[in-house]
Amino acid sequence: MSGVLVAGAGAFGTALAVTLAAEGRAVRLWARNAAQVGRMIADRENRRSLPGVTLPEALTPVADLAPAPGQTVLIAVPAQKLRAFLERNGSRLSGQRLVSCCKGVELSTGLRPSEVIAAALPDAETAVLTGPSFAADIARGKPTALTLAARDAATGRRLQAELSTETVRLYRTTDLAGAELGGALKNVIAIACGIAIGADLGDSARAALMTRGYAEMVRLATALGAEPATLAGLSGLGDLALTCTSLQSRNFAFGHALGQGTAFDPAKTVEGKATARAVAGLAAARGIDMPITTMVSAVLEESVTIAEAMDALLARPLKEED
CATH class of the missing domain: 1.10.1040.10 (N-(1-d-carboxylethyl)-l-norvaline Dehydrogenase; domain 2)
Incomplete structure (x- = not known):
């Protein structure tokens, strides 16, 4: 496994990175603001978005969005900023395995996040991670169950194994529309x-x-x-x-x-x-x-x-x- 890249250092992105890294998995947490990255490295805490939670040693904050070939990328940016994020970083994300962690419907088009990704990066493999969760609960190891949606069942099983932790349980579906619209x-x-x-x-x-x-x-x-x-x-x-x-x-x-x-x-x-x-x-x-x-x-x-x-x-x- 080449580790996981979490794109977006808000509360939810940070929480996902923390729970994955807590079990020793190599996780990189990307933030656009280099100053924020520097503070996270120095403090071992994301005081801006998730104060009071220590970043595990296996979690590396980064300002350079450069996924390794074949690496899973969790996209945890606001739904209304997703398209601009993809336009800025499309060349680096093209052909990657992308998991949308966005909850919303794009105001300008009425599209779901996975549809925005498909339009911007048609060669990317897209899945969805959503469900009832508060970032603080996930980061502090509270039991949480989420939905993982992937049209291809084999992809869903691979991602389920890769992204599940001792405290975050993932349930699979192939219904991206239902998972995203519910959220x-x-x-x-x-x-x-x-x-x-x-x-x-x-x-x-x-x-x-x-x-x-x-x-x-x-x-x-x-x-x-x-x-x-x-x-x-x-x-x-x-x-x-x-x-x-x-x-x-x-x-x-x-x-x-x-x-x-x-x-x-x-x-x-x-x-x-x-x-x-x-x-x-x-x-x-x-x-x-x-x-x-x-x-x-x-x-x-x-x-x-x-x-x-x-x-x-x-x-x-x-x-x-x-």
Whole structure:
């Protein structure tokens, strides 16, 4: 094994690098900012993204993105910055085995991360790693189960063996669409749930938003080619449950701040903001009913207030549950 390269030194990328290197595997963690790399080398800690976690000796921070031939590269950059990252580094990543760890839908195109990679690097071998996880839990060795999606079953088995650790268990699927859409769409519902809790609408309202939000997720994902069973698994229902119930989730915390009318750190990436707008557009273009997503998008665009959004949801026609 030639080791693993993790491209992206945010919280999740750092956590993946830490858990892989903790078992003695050679891991390189790439950050675009050379100064950040220098600090990680000196401190043996990524204080910017994952403070309090010691970087194992087998983990090497690097500023040069140069994967070895045939090396697995985990791409852990924000979904809305993925295309620019690939354009800058395409020559180095061409023909490599790439694992997308991005959660989102590209705002400008409506494409999933694996589709963005396929368009930019058609000769790359692409897989997806996603599921219910907080970076701090992974880095500190807390038990975590994730979804690994690869169209080729043999590739999935190889990556499963390479990327599993004692505390991170990977479950395989060949359904890239389901895995990616589950991970992206739940962020939008998490914002809605955060708003509800922040606005003191109660846990019953959150339960309703999670349940009806899950129905929206399945409705759109299956229309885009996903398997319903995938959405019922870790990367759909599992991730939804985690993200909608904890302030560790940036999407939930962002919605919570909106509901309370308080400020949220603008430096923190909230993937659900752009995804809400992208998905609302996809749903409208396809005639798919997604009222919660539509209201979240409208709130973010400030075309309606939170009170108006809640009134609109409560005024929807009474019908059978679907």
